[in-house]
Amino acid sequence: MTKRKEILAVYEQGPEAVVTLVTTLYDIIAEQQKIIELQAARITELEERVKKLEDQLKKNSRNSSKPPSTDVFVHEKSNPKSRRKKSGKKQGGQKGHPGTTLRMVDDPDEIVLHEVHKCSNCESSLEDLKTKDHEKRQVFDIPPIKLRVTEHRAEIKTCPHCGCKNKAIFPEGIKQSVQYGSRLTSLSVYLHDYQLIPYERSCELLSDVCGCEISPATLIRAEKTCFEQLEDFEQHIKDLLKQSYVINCDETGMRVEGKRQWLHVACTDKMTCYYPHQKRGSEAMNTMGILPDFNGIVVHDFWKPYYKYDCNHSICNAHLLRELTGISENDEQLWSKDMGDLLINIKSSVDKVREISRNLKPEMIKEFEDCYNRIVHTGLEENPPLQIQSKKRGRNKQTTAKNLLDRFIGYKNDILRFMHDLKVPFENNLAERDVRMVKVQQKISGTFRSVQGALIFCRLRSYISTVKKNHLSVMDAIQDAIAGKPFVPTIV
Numbered sequence: 001m002t003k004r005k006e007i008l009a010v011y012e013q014g015p016e017a018v019v020t021l022v023t024t025l026y027d028i029i030a031e032q033q034k035i036i037e038l039q040a041a042r043i044t045e046l047e048e049r050v051k052k053l054e055d056q057l058k059k060n061s062r063n064s065s066k067p068p069s070t071d072v073f074v075h076e077k078s079n080p081k082s083r084r085k086k087s088g089k090k091q092g093g094q095k096g097h098p099g100t101t102l103r104m105v106d107d108p109d110e111i112v113l114h115e116v117h118k119c120s121n122c123e124s125s126l127e128d129l130k131t132k133d134h135e136k137r138q139v140f141d142i143p144p145i146k147l148r149v150t151e152h153r154a155e156i157k158t159c160p161h162c163g164c165k166n167k168a169i170f171p172e173g174i175k176q177s178v179q180y181g182s183r184l185t186s187l188s189v190y191l192h193d194y195q196l197i198p199y200e201r202s203c204e205l206l207s208d209v210c211g212c213e214i215s216p217a218t219l220i221r222a223e224k225t226c227f228e229q230l231e232d233f234e235q236h237i238k239d240l241l242k243q244s245y246v247i248n249c250d251e252t253g254m255r256v257e258g259k260r261q262w263l264h265v266a267c268t269d270k271m272t273c274y275y276p277h278q279k280r281g282s283e284a285m286n287t288m289g290i291l292p293d294f295n296g297i298v299v300h301d302f303w304k305p306y307y308k309y310d311c312n313h314s315i316c317n318a319h320l321l322r323e324l325t326g327i328s329e330n331d332e333q334l335w336s337k338d339m340g341d342l343l344i345n346i347k348s349s350v351d352k353v354r355e356i357s358r359n360l361k362p363e364m365i366k367e368f369e370d371c372y373n374r375i376v377h378t379g380l381e382e383n384p385p386l387q388i389q390s391k392k393r394g395r396n397k398q399t400t401a402k403n404l405l406d407r408f409i410g411y412k413n414d415i416l417r418f419m420h421d422l423k424v425p426f427e428n429n430l431a432e433r434d435v436r437m438v439k440v441q442q443k444i445s446g447t448f449r450s451v452q453g454a455l456i457f458c459r460l461r462s463y464i465s466t467v468k469k470n471h472l473s474v475m476d477a478i479q480d481a482i483a484g485k486p487f488v489p490t491i492v
Contacts (some may be wrong), residue, residue, distance in 0.1 A: 104138050152174055169298050185225075188206065237489075241271065248300075248425070249299065249300045264288055301428055331401050335378040336401070348421050
């Protein structure tokens, strides 16, 4: 800065000298102000970047949509919080639970008698004594597994009157001189498409356990046969889903031919339909052919393309609870915890009423909605609108908390639909459970080598999932499908 003597010296030189000095100082200050503004903008940018990175590190499967497999940066002394309240019951099976304890049977397949020949004390012979009683012990085991070869012989006879040569007809399905039976081919499909064992390992298992040297190509042919026989089943499932009152939908990434594609699922508690596609949005959903003709309620996780369809919507509240937890932990906002507690309270009330009634009482619904509105108002006070207009084109970028709050404001009916209609589930867990096993398949086997392979797996898995939901034997159902008589559900 200019010293006092220097200022006085300039003053003595006259007004022009003072003007020159002030102008110079003004230019310096203006330049410094520009630097300060640039630094302030840079600091703000870096603070936002640090906040974003910190938020990413804080995200886990409990406070975001990340899967549990990504929870790697967890402190050893961290105490995971759960929204579940202790029931007060003892650990283990509860009273009345059927259990799976091994119990004796009255008609064993084989009885092995262990005789007493002499006295263990004096060694006297006991051969001629009548048996007084038996102590029983039963061993449950499987017999040695080996292939059973059945030879079919078709008689050939020549008519003595006309000389016509006549041959008996082989049973349906027996077309080759040597072939595998339907039970073995069903087992191979079961191992790969239900137990998710890769082709090579399935062949090894059949070789080690059954003693048959089967090739992966045989397994693939069995899958293709089953796939072709299930074409009508797949269409029937889609028709039933279109007629359902509520369906759950979800989508997840899958790799086909080394590229990222998408697996779409639509399901109820009685049926499942999978479909692979290159796209994630409405183009794939249109090709799947369910939502365009669906007029019921679709439960999903707020993926916007679902809202292109003219049906009622219900947003997965489990996703919302995780996002609310993230806002509470990372941004320390009060409204998010209150909203999470409210959703849990509504769910508890709905679960209790569902057992005795079809709907909540109007006064209870009004009380919950009033509480919902109060929490939203609190959220708006904690997240006021941005006053500074961004220089970038388009809408101003909002915080994660404000985006979530806007969702609670704009989609209140879809979030609380489970409260007004007790047939609507609280969350989308049904679809997520159906997706989970396909993700496991990807982790085990990686990419599908062809689009056709993905289509085959999805159709077979749709059938198997539907069979399991109807509490039927998967092995028997696969065998029926290969024989051209697949199981078809009738309950919508």
